[in-house]
Amino acid sequence: MEDSLTITRPVTRRSFFKLMGSGLAVIVSAKDVFSSSFISDATLAEDSIAAWIHVDEAGLIQVYTGKVEVGQNIRTSLTQIVAEELRVSMDAIRITMGDTQLTPYDRGTFGSLTTPNMSPILRKAAASLREMLIEMAADSWKTNVTSLTAKEGKVSHPNGTTITYRELTKGKKILKAVNQNVTLTPPEQWKVAGQSLPKVNGRDFVTGKHQYASDLQLPGMLVGKILRAPAYGATLTSVDTSKAKSMAGVTVVEDQNFVGVVGPDTQAVETALWEIKAQWKMKPQPSRATIFNFFREQAQTPRSEANVGNVDSVFQSATHVLSQTFQLDYIAHVPLEPRAAVAQWTGNNLTVWTGTQRPFGVQEELSELFKLPKEQIRVVMPDTGSGYGGKHSGDAALEAARLAKSTGKPVKVMWTREEEFKWAYFRPAGVIDVKSAVSEAGLLTAWEFHNYNSGPAGLRTPYEVPNQKIEFHPVDSPLRQGSYRALAATANVFARESQINDHAHMLKQDAVAFRMQNLKDPRLKNVLSATAEKFGWNKSAADSGQGIACAYEKGGYIGTAVEVRVVNGVAVIQRIVAAFECGKIINPRHLKSQISGSLVQGLGGALFESIDFTEGKIINASLANYRVPRFKDVPEIEIVLLDRPDINSTGAGEAPLVALAPAIRQALYQATGNRQNQLPMLPNG
Amino acid sequence: MQLRVNNQDYEIDVNGNTPLLNTLREHLKLTGSKYGCGEGVCGACTVLINGVPVRSCITPVGSTQNKEITTIEGLEQEGKLHSVQAAFLETDPFQCAYCASGMILSTVALLKRNPTPSRQEIVEAMQGNICRCGTYPALLEAIQVAVKK
Numbered sequence: 001m002e003d004s005l006t007i008t009r010p011v012t013r014r015s016f017f018k019l020m021g022s023g024l025a026v027i028v029s030a031k032d033v034f035s036s037s038f039i040s041d042a043t044l045a046e047d048s049i050a051a052w053i054h055v056d057e058a059g060l061i062q063v064y065t066g067k068v069e070v071g072q073n074i075r076t077s078l079t080q081i082v083a084e085e086l087r088v089s090m091d092a093i094r095i096t097m098g099d100t101q102l103t104p105y106d107r108g109t110f111g112s113l114t115t116p117n118m119s120p121i122l123r124k125a126a127a128s129l130r131e132m133l134i135e136m137a138a139d140s141w142k143t144n145v146t147s148l149t150a151k152e153g154k155v156s157h158p159n160g161t162t163i164t165y166r167e168l169t170k171g172k173k174i175l176k177a178v179n180q181n182v183t184l185t186p187p188e189q190w191k192v193a194g195q196s197l198p199k200v201n202g203r204d205f206v207t208g209k210h211q212y213a214s215d216l217q218l219p220g221m222l223v224g225k226i227l228r229a230p231a232y233g234a235t236l237t238s239v240d241t242s243k244a245k246s247m248a249g250v251t252v253v254e255d256q257n258f259v260g261v262v263g264p265d266t267q268a269v270e271t272a273l274w275e276i277k278a279q280w281k282m283k284p285q286p287s288r289a290t291i292f293n294f295f296r297e298q299a300q301t302p303r304s305e306a307n308v309g310n311v312d313s314v315f316q317s318a319t320h321v322l323s324q325t326f327q328l329d330y331i332a333h334v335p336l337e338p339r340a341a342v343a344q345w346t347g348n349n350l351t352v353w354t355g356t357q358r359p360f361g362v363q364e365e366l367s368e369l370f371k372l373p374k375e376q377i378r379v380v381m382p383d384t385g386s387g388y389g390g391k392h393s394g395d396a397a398l399e400a401a402r403l404a405k406s407t408g409k410p411v412k413v414m415w416t417r418e419e420e421f422k423w424a425y426f427r428p429a430g431v432i433d434v435k436s437a438v439s440e441a442g443l444l445t446a447w448e449f450h451n452y453n454s455g456p457a458g459l460r461t462p463y464e465v466p467n468q469k470i471e472f473h474p475v476d477s478p479l480r481q482g483s484y485r486a487l488a489a490t491a492n493v494f495a496r497e498s499q500i501n502d503h504a505h506m507l508k509q510d511a512v513a514f515r516m517q518n519l520k521d522p523r524l525k526n527v528l529s530a531t532a533e534k535f536g537w538n539k540s541a542a543d544s545g546q547g548i549a550c551a552y553e554k555g556g557y558i559g560t561a562v563e564v565r566v567v568n569g570v571a572v573i574q575r576i577v578a579a580f581e582c583g584k585i586i587n588p589r590h591l592k593s594q595i596s597g598s599l600v601q602g603l604g605g606a607l608f609e610s611i612d613f614t615e616g617k618i619i620n621a622s623l624a625n626y627r628v629p630r631f632k633d634v635p636e637i638e639i640v641l642l643d644r645p646d647i648n649s650t651g652a653g654e655a656p657l658v659a660l661a662p663a664i665r666q667a668l669y670q671a672t673g674n675r676q677n678q679l680p681m682l683p684n685g
Numbered sequence: 686m687q688l689r690v691n692n693q694d695y696e697i698d699v700n701g702n703t704p705l706l707n708t709l710r711e712h713l714k715l716t717g718s719k720y721g722c723g724e725g726v727c728g729a730c731t732v733l734i735n736g737v738p739v740r741s742c743i744t745p746v747g748s749t750q751n752k753e754i755t756t757i758e759g760l761e762q763e764g765k766l767h768s769v770q771a772a773f774l775e776t777d778p779f780q781c782a783y784c785a786s787g788m789i790l791s792t793v794a795l796l797k798r799n800p801t802p803s804r805q806e807i808v809e810a811m812q813g814n815i816c817r818c819g820t821y822p823a824l825l826e827a828i829q830v831a832v833k834k
Binding site: 214 | 699700702703704707710711712714715716717718719720721722723724726727729756757758760761766770773774777778779780781782783784785786789807808811812814815816817818819820821822823824825
């Protein structure tokens with residue numbers, strides 16, 4: 001699973017920019033100022049300043065990162081970091097993101113890793129460039145660096161003389177390695193970073209000018225669509241494409257199970273696709289009604305996450321033992337922009353523009369499909385209408401590239417909502433068994449936890465328990481499944497925190513006090529108390545239900561409290577309070593937006609989102625039949641941000657989602673007397 | 686077929702059954718209106734026809750002849766943003782912003798019909814527009830700023 005891959009890739013001397021041509025003007029050391037050096041082989045080492053930041057001939061600061069913008073507003077937060085260290089204004093910076101030809105390799109934008117990993121890389125590169133510019137100015141003025149300052153895109157001498165970055169570098173690339181020990185601007189002195197600055201290209205979003213992958217148009221471009229199977233596991237036995245082929249401007253591409261149609265516009269290709277008569281051979285597939293048994297029956301050898309002490313002997317003698325099972329359905333990401341790609345071949349060179357979280361991964365997929373060296377494939381990621389972990393694969397890119405190759409023209413493939421529901425991938429469904437024991441004093445003594453299929457993220461318990469047995473049981477999922485915002489942490493935290501709330505209830509202890517005596521991590525305890533305080537825990541009216549939960553996930557600490565009231569016989573979520581801490585805050589407004597967005601998205605999966613399927617056929621593959629949160633579903637949301645300037649910033653796009661469902665469950669139980677052990681909790685709600 | 690979009694006349698050769706959205710995006714290259722669901726339930730494709738918000742993905746282009754179509758590209762006048770666009774820019778509610786043009790045009794239509802909507806009236810009017818990033822609280826704030834402009 002992608003979530004376990006949280007290792008920071010070390011910056012190496014890996015070379016790229018292979019297609020830049022020869023004769024690149026470069027600066028190797030500060031002595032090069034006003035002189036010209038050229039390198040014939042136009043490659044850049046990944047640890048050079050120029051790999052990340054370059055002052056172009058017009059004086060604009062060009063920044064390169066393999067990370068991509070999917071709505072988390074990292075174009076803005078990364079710009080803030082660079083602006084801060086380089087002492088320039090936000091509008092002097094342009095960021096190129098996720099272009100396999102122009103940006104350093106990056107494994108992908110997932111796991112809330114941009115802020116903890118990419119932000120420090122760019123911060124050091126920007127600070128190194130600032131240091132280098134000061135050295136260059138000192139060299140040209142024959143003075144020493146300590147008397148000089150960098151400010152507003154210029155280096156200044158105490159005598160009032162200034163020189164701009166542009167005049168210093170003259171568009172040349174700086175090959176000097178990023179100084180890993182460069183002096184960084186401490187957060188207490190931040191003027192640009194740490195502020196709630198608006199989206200850097202905000203105007204383009206409100207005028208419709210911003211181009212997403214599906215908006216791109218190339219001269220002579222055609223539109224493509226793919227013939228889809230009626231169900232999972234179906235194979236094509238025969239196909240009659242004669243009528244489609246006879247239609248004006250339409251080309252049919254057939255390659256074994258792959259049948260595609262290319263034409264001048266969507267209307268033409270949809271009509272042609274409709275005229276294709278295909279016969280399919282079906283294979284027996286499970287249905288939703290049987291999926292949880294299927295997981296248990298098909299479970300493979302479990303992977304142990306923790307095995308400490310002896311849980312069984314504790315269970316035999318303990319007086320307070322609680323054993324329960326939790327289940328959760330497959331759910332869909334439903335990015336508002338479905339998968340889309342435009343592909344263009346120039347001889348044996350392929351360029352694909354596509355909405356993906358992993359442009360370098362898509363480059364690899366294309367390289368494998370066409371047996372082409374990666375150097376001949378360029379993948380560019382314009383911004384995409386979000387992903388939430390759902391756009392790791394290059395499906396539309398591969399399809400567009402196949403169709404473009406066959407027709408010799410650029411081809412755009414944009415999936416319909418139905419295709420996105422049926423043929424993208426889902427957040428895994430799963431079953432979780434939990435058994436645990438507490439002492440009379442309210443201390444956890446044993447913890448046994450088994451997750452079937454939903455995934456290992458967030459599997460370990462943050463509670464202090466002397467005896468633990470925690471296992472993940474992988475299953476070959478009958479439906480295509482993959483990454484999803486916060487991954488299995490949502491499921492694992494739901495089961496774990498529900499169990500904790502039930503233990504507290506069994507012992508007639510307060511849910512916050514019970515947690516405090518079983519937790520050690522001070523940061524987790526801090527968010528829990530901040531949540532309880534803001535919420536007014538145990539102070540609300542008696543006619544409402546209240547629930548609370550907390551978790552640590554992907555570097556972020558989250559506490560969530562929920563109030564539920566029964567209005568005219570219907571349980572309504574009145575209020576959500578969340579406290580979040582992810583180290584030093586880079587942009588408070590966008591951080592709040594990520595937390596609030598996570599909570600709203602979490603509401604869907606907690607309450608009503610669910611993929612329904614029968615014998616491998618997805619039967620609610622439309623937005624009319626798959627409910628996602630809308631304006632009316634959103635209660636009052638209050639967010640407490642805990643800023644920790646002393647701790648490096650981590651990501652925030654996922655962790656805030658995970659503690660919501662168990663808090664809702666507890667509030668629903670108090671308000672209605674029903675305990676829900678499955679997600680979604682109110683499928684008809 | 687003749688179409689009038691953003692105060693400009695277009696002569697185009699399309700089948701009248703083609704959804705207006707496809708016509709705008711593929712034939713007129715006005716890509717600000719987005720495809721989200723194809724069944725009129727997400728609001729991403731919202732345009733105004735004679736000032737009324739319409740889901741262009743389920744509107745046959747043939748039915749829009751001789752009518753005034755306004756898309757997101759037509760709101761800005763001589764480099765000056767429409768007050769609703771200005772309110773959204775100032776409030777900065779979006780994450781991926783793929784829903785933006787639908788949200789803005791639905792707001793324009795709401796404020797034309799009811800210049801001072803209550804919070805509840807805003808929620809009712811915007812119920813057909815999905816923001817999958819879940820920025821609804823910030824969107825409500827942006828719409829309330831637009832009300833004051």
